[in-house]
Amino acid sequence: MILTQCAVCATELGLSLGKKCGRCSTRYCGPECQVQHWKEGGHDQLCKKIKRSGGAEQYHANNKYSEAVAVAATACAEDTKGQTCYICTQALHWKTKEGLVRGCSCRGTSGFAHVSCLVEQAKILIAEAEENNLLDKANERWLRWDTCGLCEQKYHGVVLCALGWACWKTYLDRPETEPVLSGAMSLLGNGLHEVGHLADALSVREADLAMMRRHGASEENILAAQSALAIACAAVRDLEKALSMERDVYSGRLRLHGEEHPQTLIAANNYASRLVGLKRFEEAKTLLRRITPVARRVLRESDELTLKMRSMYAQALCRDPAATLDNRREAVTTLEEVERTARRVFGGAHPLTEGIGGELRASRAVLEVALGARDVEALRELVGAMGTA
Known part of the structure; x- marks a missing residue:
């Protein structure tokens, strides 16, 4: 597939x-x-x-999983030196001989594990839910595939990619109508995106959406697949297509759930991100002024989505060529506050914290030039050089 x-x-x-x-x-x-x-x-x-091995798809997935585990263990080697797995308590996995990883928000001596141990833990939990028909626990247990059971934050980078291949190789032979198959495809797409394999991630997203439409999945699941595909399109710079899809997904979520539902807020954030990426700053700011207070009320100030929205609003303020000095001051102040919160909650090495930190440094540089009013052309070049969302 x-x-x-x-x-x-x-x-x-x-x-x-x-x-x-x-x-x-x-x-x-x-x-x-x-x-x-x-x-x-x-x-x-x-x-x-x-x-x-089970056919071409299984053979391919097995090999990709082995490669991804090796990459993850190598990338985490310095951080995991002298530690042991919190699941099996060994430094080197007894069977695979793989090293340890840590790709969540755990700090200190917490969160070190073998990918194989994380995989086995998730497989056991899902199998128990299926065997005992624990439908009310299925979603909660599925989180073990991509969320740390200790810090309760998502895995990221090469660790998420390894878990994505593990999940896909585990469930790829399931019927199309089973939720775990689409869930595995979604997780694999997330992992591929995390490590920059963007064309592969796009292929997975397209296959997932086509499969859902083929067997008549619910509107809820199709909207989720469309949103993931839109993100994949944006990653390969097909921004207009991504924007159109994000707009449709946001409208669909509003109709289906209302403005306070977490999935609606995620869709709104994605739509705002595309607007910023296309430099449609006024539209982005209007949308973010409406949805950010809702996120702060419904979620919490330290929630990852709330932090993303506040950071994006600051980006739209600072990147807008028509921004005033007060706009740029507000952008820097907001990013300073958001960066402190992200560092406290997720740690300094988390991609969210690093991304906000980079935006903060760029915004400070723009503000410094604007305050000095030394060179209008230099200010324009700085704003133009700022990355797109």
């Missing part, structure tokens, strides 16, 4: 074009590439092995 390219020439096949190997389901654009792969690409040696 996630394999959408010819194994030989990488022609994009979508979800249904081309043909498959009759034994292992490896995909090709046509018989010529299939013959070439058998004669020259080593497929004659791999075909039986791939079949024994």
Whole structure:
């Protein structure tokens, strides 16, 4: 399902074009590439092995998972030196021999684990919920796939990517109508996005939405898939398409849930982000003035989404070429407050804290030039150089 390219020439096949190997389901654009792969690409040696692994999709997922775990353990090696897994209490995993990771908001000596241990924990919890028909606990238990059970914050970066591949390889053979299959695709898309594999993330999002529409998923689930696809489109710089989709998702959430629902607030934040990215600052500020007070009331001041909204409003204030000196002062003051809160809640190494810190430094530079009124052209260049959301 996630394999959408010819194994030989990488022609994009979508979800249904081309043909498959009759034994292992490896995909090709046509018989010529299939013959070439058998004669020259080593497929004659791999075909039986791939079949024994469960087919091309399973084989691919298993390999990608192993690669992602190795990358995560290497990236976390310095932080995890001298520590042990809080699940199995060992430094080196007894079976896989993998090292430790930590990709959440835990600090000090908390939160160190093997990806394999985190995976096994999540699998057991989901299996228990399924076997005992614990539908009321299913969503709560699913969080173990991407949320730390200690600090209760999301995993990020290479650790999330490894967990995404783990989740996908665990559930990829489930029927399309089962929620866990779409959940696994969503988690994989998140992980790929986190590590900058943007084209792959886009492919996963497109496959997920197509699957949902094919089996008549609920409006709630389709809106979620559309939102994820819009983010993937924005990441590959298809901003106008992303904006249109985010607008539709926000309208759909308002109609379905009302303005105070967390999913509506997420949709509003995503829509505002696209507006800022396209430099439609007045529209972004108008939207954020309306939704941020709702987020601060319904969620909490230290909630990640509230912090994102406040940070984005400051960005819209400072990046607007028509901003006044007071606007830029307000932007810096807001970012200073938000950065302190993010650092306290998530730690200095969290992507949210780092992102807000970068925006704060850029906004201070703009304010310094504006206060000195030394060079109007320099001010324009600084504002123009500020990143887009």
